[in-house]
Amino acid sequence: MNHPGLSGSKVKTHFTTVMTAPSSASDLVSLFECPVCFEFVLPPILQCQNGHLVCSTCRQKITCCPTCRAPIEIIRNLTLEKVASNIFYVDHR
Numbered sequence: 001m002n003h004p005g006l007s008g009s010k011v012k013t014h015f016t017t018v019m020t021a022p023s024s025a026s027d028l029v030s031l032f033e034c035p036v037c038f039e040f041v042l043p044p045i046l047q048c049q050n051g052h053l054v055c056s057t058c059r060q061k062i063t064c065c066p067t068c069r070a071p072i073e074i075i076r077n078l079t080l081e082k083v084a085s086n087i088f089y090v091d092h093r
Contacts, residue, residue: 034058035066043081
């Protein structure tokens with residue numbers, strides 16, 4: 001498989017699981033919902049060691065992940081911050 005920026009070299013992947021994309025834009029936006037306050041998680045996007053998100057406001061109020069109970073550390077998810085900066089959020093509640 002050729003990838004842009006790799007000068008035509010082939011990259012072998014060893015993945016055995018295929019992940020599918022969210023079926024709609026609303027599914028994508030729902031991935032940015034804080035499990036504590038249900039508001040949108042906006043940059044800086046913080047996560048637990050297992051990758052669960054929590055908004056920066058709720059992060060200040062909790063000591064463990066509300067999803068998996070892992071200790072909350074200051075881990076920013078830079079990739080999701082880039083995605084979040086390209087999403088137009090509309091609250092339809």
